[in-house]
Amino acid sequence: MFNSNRYLTCGIDSKIPLDLQLFMWECVDQLPPERDYLQVFDLEQVGTMQSITHRSEEPEYRKVYLLPSEKPITEKLYIIDDGDHCTILLASEY
Structure with missing residues (x-):
């Protein structure tokens, strides 16, 4: 899980600095496989x-x-794995 291509929404691109985006992806990557x-x-x-x-x-x-x-x-954000791709988005964009 979370091994597919990664995408971000326009809201993330405009509101969340790249270093914070990368930090959150790293948090997900460090989780156990389950x-x-x-x-x-x-x-x-x-x-x-x-x-x-x-x-x-x-x-x-x-x-x-x-x-x-x-x-x-x-802000509240989600990182979602739908099986085909992984997306980071603002909760307001869900």
């Missing part, structure tokens, strides 16, 4: 830090990262 097809990322500002909460339902998973950031972002 992965949910839907990975959820909640981005929030915590002081001057970027908080990224990565979670999934089956199997249940939750991990929080705090990264230094000059411009923290507040």
Whole structure:
């Protein structure tokens, strides 16, 4: 799972810096092979830090990262594997 070609939406391209996109893909890549097809990322500002909460339902998973950031972002994103391709998108684009 998550080994197909990877795509991003226009919303991701315009709102999420490339370094954060790559970080979230790496988070998914580091998961054990038993992965949910839907990975959820909640981005929030915590002081001057970027908080990224990565979670999934089956199997249940939750991990929080705090990264230094000059411009923290507040967004909800999904990374979805539909079997043919993997896509990162804003929740509002779903």
